[in-house]
Structure formats: structure tokens, C-alpha cells
Amino acid sequence: MAVKKVYTICGMCTGRCPAMAEVEYGRIVNLSGNPHVAAMGNILCPRGLAGKALVEDRHRPRKPMIRQGARGEGKWRFVDWDEALDVVADRLKATIAHHGPRTLALSDRGGPFRDLHRALLRGIGTPNYCNHDASCARNVQHAALSLTGLGRKDVAYDFRHARHVVLQFRNIFESINVPEVTDLLAAMQEGCKLTVIDIRVNISSTKADNFFMVRPGSDYAFNLAVIHELIHQRLYDAPYVERYFKDFDQLERFIQPYSPEWAAAETGVDPERLRAFVRQLAEAAPAVIWHPGWMTARYRTSFYVCRSIYIINALLGTYGAKGGLPLVNKPGDVGRKGLKKFMDLYPAPEEKRADGVGWRYPHFEKGPGLAHLLFKAMETDDPYPVKAYIAYRHDPLMGFPDPDRLKKIFDRLDLLVSVTFSWSDTAWYSDVVLPLSPYLERESIIATKNALQPYFFLRQRAVDPRYDTLADWQIIGGLAKRLGLPELDYERIEDIWRFQLDGTGVTPEDFEATGMVQLAPAAMYRDRDALKFKTPSGKIEIINERLENIGIASLPPYASPPRPPEGTFRLTFGRTAFHTQGHTVTNPVLCELMSHNCLWINAGAARKLGIAEGDMVTVSQNGQSGTICAKVTDGIHPEAVFMCHGFGRRLRVGVQGKVPGLADNRFMKNGMDIWDPAGGAVAYQEHFVTVSKALFMEDPQAG
Numbered sequence: 001m002a003v004k005k006v007y008t009i010c011g012m013c014t015g016r017c018p019a020m021a022e023v024e025y026g027r028i029v030n031l032s033g034n035p036h037v038a039a040m041g042n043i044l045c046p047r048g049l050a051g052k053a054l055v056e057d058r059h060r061p062r063k064p065m066i067r068q069g070a071r072g073e074g075k076w077r078f079v080d081w082d083e084a085l086d087v088v089a090d091r092l093k094a095t096i097a098h099h100g101p102r103t104l105a106l107s108d109r110g111g112p113f114r115d116l117h118r119a120l121l122r123g124i125g126t127p128n129y130c131n132h133d134a135s136c137a138r139n140v141q142h143a144a145l146s147l148t149g150l151g152r153k154d155v156a157y158d159f160r161h162a163r164h165v166v167l168q169f170r171n172i173f174e175s176i177n178v179p180e181v182t183d184l185l186a187a188m189q190e191g192c193k194l195t196v197i198d199i200r201v202n203i204s205s206t207k208a209d210n211f212f213m214v215r216p217g218s219d220y221a222f223n224l225a226v227i228h229e230l231i232h233q234r235l236y237d238a239p240y241v242e243r244y245f246k247d248f249d250q251l252e253r254f255i256q257p258y259s260p261e262w263a264a265a266e267t268g269v270d271p272e273r274l275r276a277f278v279r280q281l282a283e284a285a286p287a288v289i290w291h292p293g294w295m296t297a298r299y300r301t302s303f304y305v306c307r308s309i310y311i312i313n314a315l316l317g318t319y320g321a322k323g324g325l326p327l328v329n330k331p332g333d334v335g336r337k338g339l340k341k342f343m344d345l346y347p348a349p350e351e352k353r354a355d356g357v358g359w360r361y362p363h364f365e366k367g368p369g370l371a372h373l374l375f376k377a378m379e380t381d382d383p384y385p386v387k388a389y390i391a392y393r394h395d396p397l398m399g400f401p402d403p404d405r406l407k408k409i410f411d412r413l414d415l416l417v418s419v420t421f422s423w424s425d426t427a428w429y430s431d432v433v434l435p436l437s438p439y440l441e442r443e444s445i446i447a448t449k450n451a452l453q454p455y456f457f458l459r460q461r462a463v464d465p466r467y468d469t470l471a472d473w474q475i476i477g478g479l480a481k482r483l484g485l486p487e488l489d490y491e492r493i494e495d496i497w498r499f500q501l502d503g504t505g506v507t508p509e510d511f512e513a514t515g516m517v518q519l520a521p522a523a524m525y526r527d528r529d530a531l532k533f534k535t536p537s538g539k540i541e542i543i544n545e546r547l548e549n550i551g552i553a554s555l556p557p558y559a560s561p562p563r564p565p566e567g568t569f570r571l572t573f574g575r576t577a578f579h580t581q582g583h584t585v586t587n588p589v590l591c592e593l594m595s596h597n598c599l600w601i602n603a604g605a606a607r608k609l610g611i612a613e614g615d616m617v618t619v620s621q622n623g624q625s626g627t628i629c630a631k632v633t634d635g636i637h638p639e640a641v642f643m644c645h646g647f648g649r650r651l652r653v654g655v656q657g658k659v660p661g662l663a664d665n666r667f668m669k670n671g672m673d674i675w676d677p678a679g680g681a682v683a684y685q686e687h688f689v690t691v692s693k694a695l696f697m698e699d700p701q702a703g
Contacts, residue, residue, distance in 0.1 A: 007034055007515025009459040011439025012047040012054070013580040014111060015177040018515060019044060019051075021440060021462035028052045028440060028462055036514040039160070039179035046578050048178070050589040054438045055466065057588070060422050061435035062467035071411065072429045074651070081470065081478065088432055089482035091415045092124075095388045101125030102351045103385055105378075107132065107371050108392040112447035113459075116476050116488065116496075117392060119342035123485040127349040128386065131368040135399050139296040139679030140169075141365060143306035146544040146554070148319070149534025151365075154328060156452050157289050159183035161323035164284035168197040168219060168309065169293025169302070173204045175575040193280060197222060199572060200600060200642055201635030210277055214267040216570045216640045216685065217299050217561030223308035224558060225263035225271075226278055228255045230315050235282035237317035244531065245314070247542035254555045266560060268637075285316040286528075287323025295574070296679075300686060303679025304556060314540050320528040327526045328450040331504075334520040339448055339456065339500045345487055354378075354386050357680075363546050364680050372400060372672045372682050379409045388415040393436065397425035398582040398646065398663065401671020401682065419475060424582060428651045435469040442471035443493045446500045449516075452523035456506060457516040458497070552678050568688040569605070569641040571621075573664040581646035585659045596660035598631040600642035601691060606632045609693060616694040619662060621687065622669040627694050628662045641691060 003024045010019040018034035031051055033040030044051075054060070064084030069075035079087075095103050105128035106121055108114060114131075121129050133141070137152065144152045159165065160183040172181060188194060188207070195210040196202070197219065205211040214222055230236045231252055241248055260271035281288055292309045296302045318324030331338040352359050355373035358366040360383075375396070378386045389410070397403045407429060410416055418427035421436040436442070444459035461471070470478075473496060480488035490496050497508040510517050535541045543554045564570050578594040579585055599617060611617055613632040618625055619641075628643065636642055647661030665671070667689050674683045 003029065006460050006462040007511070008440065008462055009444065009457065010044065010048045010051065011459075012051055012584060013176075014109060016111060017044065017048060017178045018457065019048060020515075023462055026463055028055065033178060034515060036516070037179065039182050041182050043178055043182065045176040045178055046593060047176075047580055047584055047590065050584065050587050051438075051440055053587050053589040054421070055440050055463065057422075057586070059586070060438075060467075061420060061427065061433050062469065064435060064468070065433040067431045071416070071431070072407070074428065076433075081468070084432060084434060085475075085478040085482060088415070088417055088434070089479055092388055092483065095414045096124070099385050099387055101349070102128065102354070104128065104388045104390075105130065105354065105374055105386050106390040106392055107374070107394045107396065109394055110368060112449070113444045113472070115342050116445055116473055119345060119488060120476050120480055120483075120485065122343055122346040122349065123480065123488065124483060125349050125351070127351050127353045128355075128374065129369065130355065130371040130374050132371065132394055132399060133368045134370040134372050134675075134681050135297050135684070136295050136681070137293070137297075138368075138370065138681040139303045139676055140292045140294075140306045142363070142679045143292065143303055143310055145365060146547060147307060147310045147314070147542075148540055150327070152292060153450065155319065155325040156328050157291065158323050158326055158452070159289065160187055161287060162187050162192050162289050163287040163323060164193045164195070164281055164289075166195045166197070166281075166288070166290040167204050168291065169296045169298065169305065170291040171198075171202045171204050171575055172291075173207060174202060174577045175294060176577055193284065195277060195280075199637045199640050201633075202574070203577065210273075210280075212267075212269050212273070212277075213637055214269060215561075216572065216637055217301075218267045219299075219305045220301050220308060221258070221263045221266035221558055222269060222274070223305060223312065224255065224258035225260045225267075225274055226281075226312055227251070227308060227315065228258045229260060229275055229278040230282070230312070231255055232259075233278070235278060236315040237285060240286075240317035241315065243529075244319075244533070244540050245542065246535075246537045246539040251311070251542045251555065258558065266558070281312075281316060286318045286321035288313070288316050288318050289324060290318075297676075297681035298683065298685045299561065300674070300676055300683045301556075301559070301561075302681065302683065303676050306679065311542070317528075319540070320526055320531045322525055326452060327531070329452060329454050329520065329524055330450045331448065331454055331519050334454060334524065336454075336519045337504045339446060339504065340502050342488060342499075352383060354383060356383070361680070363550060363552065363678075370680050371396065372675060375400070375406060375409050375672060378412060387413055389413055390417045390419065391426045391430070392419045393421075395420075395424035395426045395582055397429060398649075398665065401665050401668030401674075401684065401687075403663075403665055405670070405672070419472070421469070422583070422586065423651060425649065425651070434475055435467070436475065437465045437469040437471050441465045441469065443473070444471075445473060446497055452525065454519045455516045456504075456511075456519065458511055460511075460515065547678065564639050564688050568690050569601070570639055570685060571664060571667055571687045571689045572640050572642045572685050573645040574642065576644045579644065579646055582649065582659075583646070585646050585649065594644075597628065597644040597647040597662065599628045599662070599691070600631045600633060600636045602636050602638040602640075603632050603634050605638050606630065609691065611691070611693050618692050618694045619667060619689050620692075621667040621689045624666050624669070626662045626666065641689065
């Protein structure tokens with residue numbers, strides 16, 4: 001039997017790299033990057049290569065389940081799909097009848113395959129859709145909109161042609177998007193410089209020409225000093241600023257006090273090193289990418305860190321530039337029709353959102369909302385009760401602060417449903433678990449990649465499901481049928497694809513050769529001298545009137561972040577190349593590479609506490625404590641400790657139940673109340689913990 005090549009989209013993280021599965025006798029024999037995507041180079045990261053182990057994992061949810069005991073007790077009744085969907089639909093109908101359609105909320109991980117389940121919410125009549133972005137990149141999006149009116153995905157990161165790349169809230173060699181990594185490495189081989197700004201020595205910093213270890217929370221000070229130097233030394237792109245900037249004079253006045261010497265006291269960065277770095281940026285401009293960040297839900301001022309990054313990019317003329325931040329093209333920009341949307345089948349709900357986005361907080365974009373404020377509404381019934389919640393490929397009990405409080409909030413719900421392909425804390429606490437087929441066992445709806453060369457793409461099913469699991473379109477269709485929305489219920493994925501492709505001139509068969517359909521013959525760069533920004537003035541607006549009108553400053557004076565109270569450390573966390581937070585910590589292949597997390601602690605601070613490399617230490621905060629092994633290093637700022645996110649699970653479900661290490665969100669008491677008022681995201685790294693040598697020795701792999 002010949003090996004069959006199936007084009008798919010990797011589902012092991014939110015990078016969603018184009019991939020190819022090779023299948024023989026109904027089993028996956030190889031996974032690689034899609035060879036038709038030049039930047040993939042047949043490559044997948046460690047997580048992507050472990051996709052086969054996800055399919056073969058016999059401990060994942062294998063059949064629909066309905067809770068029998070108390071929430072979190074772990075008593076389940078296995079049922080067939082008809083009963084599971086009937087139960088969910090009937091309980092939704094009862095809750096809606098009592099409280100109205102607005103009582104239902106759904107959150108997901110975001111991404112390109114959302115149209116069908118967002119259409120379900122619209123059809124029901126609820127505005128309460130959120131994604132995980134409040135715990136990730138909301139600050140980036142709102143910062144981008146506040147300056148140019150363009151969203152963060154309205155520009156491309158042209159790594160392949162860049163001459164200098166700066167990573168501040170982005171760890172590209174551990175939080176991996178394969179095309180970005182391969183393009184950046186190729187550019188670096190041709191002389192592109194790399195600068196990393198962080199509180200610790202991450203993998204990206206080991207490849208950098210410049211590494212600046214800054215004091216935790218002082219990133220805004222560093223960036224203000226860069227802006228000061230660009231303006232003071234006239235290193236910015238003056239013709240570009242003259243053409244495209246509004247309120248440059250106000251920026252020039254505001255930045256005067258923030259010299260490199262001033263910043264040194266805040267950041268610990270030598271002024272002359274900072275000046276040399278700024279000169280390097282000016283020499284490389286406009287082919288510069290100062291990445292505005294991925295996970296920017298860090299400090300109360302992270303919105304302004306992101307906004308200052310965009311201002312620096314603009315001063316260097318990178319918007320619209322090859323090798324910088326060129327504007328992406330949508331299908332209409334290249335003379336093609338876009339996909340038909342299921343969401344357009346229904347009117348947008350007129351009801352106000354429960355999280356307050358768009359009315360209580362008019363400066364926030366409605367789209368994905370803010371999940372922590374949705375949870376607050378569940379807790380308070382303000383502005384109205386939210387009583388039914390679907391966690392759709394989302395694990396807020398691992399992903400948001402203070403899980404004990406969040407469980408109490410969920411206890412107020414009439415219905416909690418988890419749609420998931422792996423066990424999670426949220427699934428374990430749910431009333432109903434609807435097992436989703438892993439990405440290699442399911443198809444997706446068609447999606448659009450807006451890019452320099454835009455294209456349509458889809459995920460094809462590589463193998464049939466091993467267990468009694470369904471694809472997302474089947475789950476949504478089953479619920480829609482029972483809720484009186486038969487137009488979302490399809491027997492075949494091909495019919496869904498044909499609905500989406502209506503009028504585009506593209507057919508489902510056109511995807512068979514490569515898994516995608518290009519909409520333009522080549523990458524297309526806009527004319528940098530004729531850019532149009534989506535602001536009231538059509539320019540880059542340093543002063544944002546929407547913010548100013550509600551009392552939020554566009555250019556706030558710098559406020560020094562609090563130093564850790566005596567005997568404590570600022571708790572920080574991040575990514576590793578081997579795992580996607582809690583999403584992969586039970587994958588047997590990836591666990592061989594990294595089975596538990598450790599606590600990074602500065603060597604000098606560790607000596608004072610009598611802690612040596614490999615010692616077990618106790619981390620404590622507000623009555624919470626746990627043990628973890630110590631990684632003693634000079635590669636982290638002495639005010640901070642760091643751990644990889646996603647570990648420390650304690651469920652009673654086979655090998656997936658107990659994951660060694662510590663969960664950082666346990667040490668974020670009342671953390672959902674600590675958030676960035678300008679950008680909207682949770683401020684995860686505003687918590688302090690004590691660290692001490694454990695009174696007993698424990699095997700870290702034993703949990």
C-alpha cells in the first residue's frame with residue numbers, strides 16, 4: 001500500500017504551522033512540515049513531532065461523559081453522543097428559558113477556525129464569546145489599534161528581509177512558530193542582528209547580538225529611553241514622521257526627561273550600551289522588526305510597553321517597509337472574494353456583553369472580549385446572570401489566576417461543558433465532557449491567512465478517530481440541530497467547505513495538492529509612500545482621543561514598579577520549546593524531554609537562602625505552598641523567580657492526572673482583579689512569593 005500524504009494544520013500549539021502527515025495502513029508513520037510552504041522546510045518543532053503520541057494516548061477522553069458526583073470529584077457516567085448532546089441542549093434550553101439567551105457564554109483558544117461555533121452563539125442570541133486573549137495578547141491588539149487603527153494581525157513580520165529584530169515580550173526560539181523561526185535564522189545568516197530584552201537568559205537571548213537583562217516591570221522605562229535617544233539624536237525617519245505622524249510635537253515634549261541615564265537607575269542597563277543599540281536600529285531602518293509581543297499579560301503597564309514598541313517601529317519607518325511591518329493583504333486587496341461566513345447567517349446580538357467590553361469599557365475591542373471580566377460577571381451577576389458556560393478547547397482553571405476562586409465562581413453555574421481532546425483542570429471540573437478528536441483525527445472548516453501573499457487553507461483528517469470522539473464541526477452541528485439552528489448542521493465536511501467557498505472561484509478539490517490555495521501569484525508589498533492608517537486623521541496618532549476622553553493617558557509618565565517586599569521575589573513564568581503550557585504536559589514523548597518544571601532563582605539570592613542547584617524548595621504565598629526543584633543561575637534578575645507554565649496538575653485520571661512540578665497560577669491570590677486598565681489583559685507578574693529550602697527531600701518527578 002502506498003503511503004498517503006495528508007496536508008493538515010498542526011494543533012499542538014497556537015502557531016498552527018502547515019504540516020503533512022504520511023499515513024500507511026490507517027496509521028501515521030511520519031509527521032513533517034508542509035513541503036509546499038517554503039518557510040516550513042519540512043520542519044516541525046518538538047511539539048509538532050509529538051502529534052502522533054497525542055493520537056495514540058489511551059488516557060485522553062475517549063467517550064462523552066456526564067458528571068455523577070460533585071464537581072471535581074471525578075465520578076462520571078459514560079454515554080453515547082446522542083444522550084450527551086441531548087443533555088447539553090436540554091439544560092441550555094432550560095437556562096435560556098429562565099435567564100434569556102445572554103445567559104450562555106463560550107470561550108476558546110482563538111485562532112482561524114472559529115466561524116462555526118461563533119455562529120452558534122449568534123444564532124442562540126448571546127453576545128458572550130471570549131477567547132483566551134485576556135491571558136495573552138489583548139494588550140498588543142489594543143496598543144496597535146490605539147496608535148494606527150490597525151490590529152496586530154494587520155501587519156506582517158517580514159523576518160526574512162529584516163536587518164535587525166528585537167524581541168522583548170516574545171521568545172521566538174521557545175514559543176515557536178516554525179516559518180518565523182526559519183525566516184529569522186535565514187536573515188541572521190545574512191547579517192540581520194538580534195536583540196533580546198528580558199528578565200532572564202532565555203534561549204532566544206543565547207542567539208542574540210545584544211542581550212539586555214532588565215529589572216522586572218521596567219520595560220516601559222527602557223523603551224522610553226530608546227524613544228528619547230531616537231528623537232534627541234535625530235535618528236528617526238524624519239520624512240516618514242512628517243508624512244504620517246500626528247502629535248509628534250507632544251511626543252517630543254513628553255520624552256525629554258527619559259534619557260538613557262535616567263533609565264539606567266530603573267532598568268540596570270548601561271546608558272552607552274543602550275545608545276549603541278539605538279544607533280544599530282537607525283542604521284538598519286526601516287528593515288527593523290521590534291516585535292510587539294505575544295504573551296503580554298504581564299504588568300499593569302504592559303499596554304504602554306506594547307504601545308511604545310509600536311511608536312519605536314513607527315519612528316524608524318517600519319510600517320509598510322520590506323523587512324519591517326508591511327501591511328498584510330486580504331482577499332479583496334488582491335482582487336479575490338473572501339470566504340462566506342456562517343456568522344453572517346444571523347444578526348449580531350443587541351444585548352450588552354457581560355464583560356462590559358464595548359459599553360462599560362468603550363476603549364476595548366468587542367471581538368474576543370475579556371474572559372476574566374466575564375468570570376467576574378459570573379461571580380456577581382453584574383450586569384446580569386451568566387449561568388451556562390462552554391469551555392471550548394480552553395482551560396481557564398490552568399490559564400487564569402487563583403483557580404480556587406474560579407472554581408467557586410463555576411459553582412454558581414447551572415451548566416459547565418468542556419469540549420476537549422485532552423484532560424484538563426477545567427474538563428475535570430465540568431458537568432459534561434464532549435471529547436474532541438485530536439487534530440490529526442479531524443477536519444476543519446476553511447480559513448483565510450491574510451498575509452503578503454494571502455491564501456485559503458484547511459485541516460484535513462489524516463486518520464479515523466480511534467475512540468468515540470468527534471470533530472468540532474460535528475459537535476457544533478449536533479448542538480445546533482437540537483437548539484433549532486439546522487442551518488449549522490451538516491452531514492459532510494465537504495458541504496461545509498462548499499458553503500464557505502461559494503462565489504470564490506475555488507473548489508474543495510483545489511486543496512488536495514498542497515492543502516492550501518494561494519490567492520495572489522506572489523508576495524505583494526503596499527506602496528510605503530501611500531499608506532492609509534485607520535485612525536480619524538488617517539495618520540499614526542500619538543494622542544488617542546478615545547483613551548483621553550475616558551481619562552486614560554496616551555503618554556503616561558513613568559511610574560517605578562514596586563520592588564519585592566523583603567524576603568520575597570516577583571513570580572514570573574513563560575514557555576519552553578518542549579511544551580505548550582498545560583496542553584502537552586501529559587504527552588509521553590514530550591514528557592521524556594521535560595517531565596517537570598523547576599524554579600529559576602538568582603545564584604546570589606539562592607546563596608543567601610542556603611539553596612543549591614537541584615535542592616527542593618518551598619514556594620509560598622497567601623496560604624498556598626508547594627515544593628519544586630531549584631535551578632540556581634546567574635541568568636535571571638535577582639528580584640525574580642521563574643517557572644515554566646502548565647505543570648503541577650493534580651487530577652485522579654490515569655497518567656494524565658498527576659503532572660510533577662508547580663502551577664504558577666496557584667500563587668496569584670485575587671489575580672483576576674489585577675489587570676491592565678488601558679489594555680485589558682490580566683497582569684500575571686504582579687505577584688510576590690517567598691522561597692525557602694524545603695525541610696525534606698522530594699523527587700521532583702514524583703510531583
